[in-house]
Amino acid sequence: MSSEYLIELNKVTKLYGTVIGVNDFSMQLKPGAYGLLGPNGAGKSTLLNLLIGQLVPTRGTVRVLGQKPRNNAKLMSKIGFCPGFEGLYASTTGHDWVTFLLELHGTAPAVARERAEECMALVGMAADMARPIASYSRGMRQRTKLAQAIAHEPTLLILDEPFSGLDPIGRAEMTAVLREWIKMGNSLIIASHVLHEIEALTDSFLLICGGRLLASGTAAEVNELLFDTPSEIDIDCDQPHELAALLMKTELATSIAIQQRPHGVQRVHLQTVSAGKLCTELPELIAGNGLTVTRLHSADNSLQTLFNSLLRIHRGEL
């Protein structure tokens, strides 16, 4: 059965006993590249494992390329999967491991060796592929996992935290390989809890938390959500009381506290639901009143705040 959709989830719930992995999840995705974002325990791995048929839904239906994934070898030949866990045979070489998995896909041994070599080179492992996996760094293992995921020439690549353990150079190289993959017209679903890791790859994001799809959209739309959800900001200033009074007048802060920090630093700690507007108005407020600000930063530097806020919106609390 063919479908115009890459993925169709219809009211999917996955329970682990009484623990909810994915909760009443529905979505339809057309072929393309998507970033699956969510904090730890959000349900990303559960979702990916449902897509590759490793897990079956407790309720609801999952279709990938129009087919049920469970025990579907034909469908798996079109999907490359890179799990979040290690799962590599330490005593074999990277080249042998990728060759072996290709042979499991039905590729003839000689062709498998050649293709495995090609893929190891593609992920920057040409010089190390003949060494045992046990001697690989975390980043090298990640690359080897990617090589095995693309070796059988799938059309959909599903990656669970592929940047984990990579240094900046490794990240840049992995990004380049994946960008090329997308440019070739292939589809990609990549799970991460760090937005900037995947914004270089795609402009389409799915935000999940608590096993639910909380929001989806482009990076600009996600940024807008970030701007309009409650956030905390610290401003180190020479005249904190004056700044606090000015901020109160703008009505952009929902709460303000002045903190004495080590080394004589005076900090205005504020909460706002309009971080974007506040950051736009702040320079004029500072310059116009002769204040000196030595440092400004968001106290909640991760997406966790956004997810918490979205979750509260979802529950009708905000």
Ligand SMILES: Nc1ncnc2c1ncn2[C@@H]1O[C@H](COP(=O)(O)OP(=O)(O)OP(=O)(O)O)[C@@H](O)[C@H]1O
């Ligand atoms: N095998 C399991 N048995 C019981 N609970 C599980 C199991 N796997 C996942 N869970 C639970 O399901 C929920 C979703 O977990 P999941 O691993 O899918 O999240 P995640 O977004 O991938 O998290 P992380 O980023 O930490 O890998 C969590 O509450 C987790 O504790």
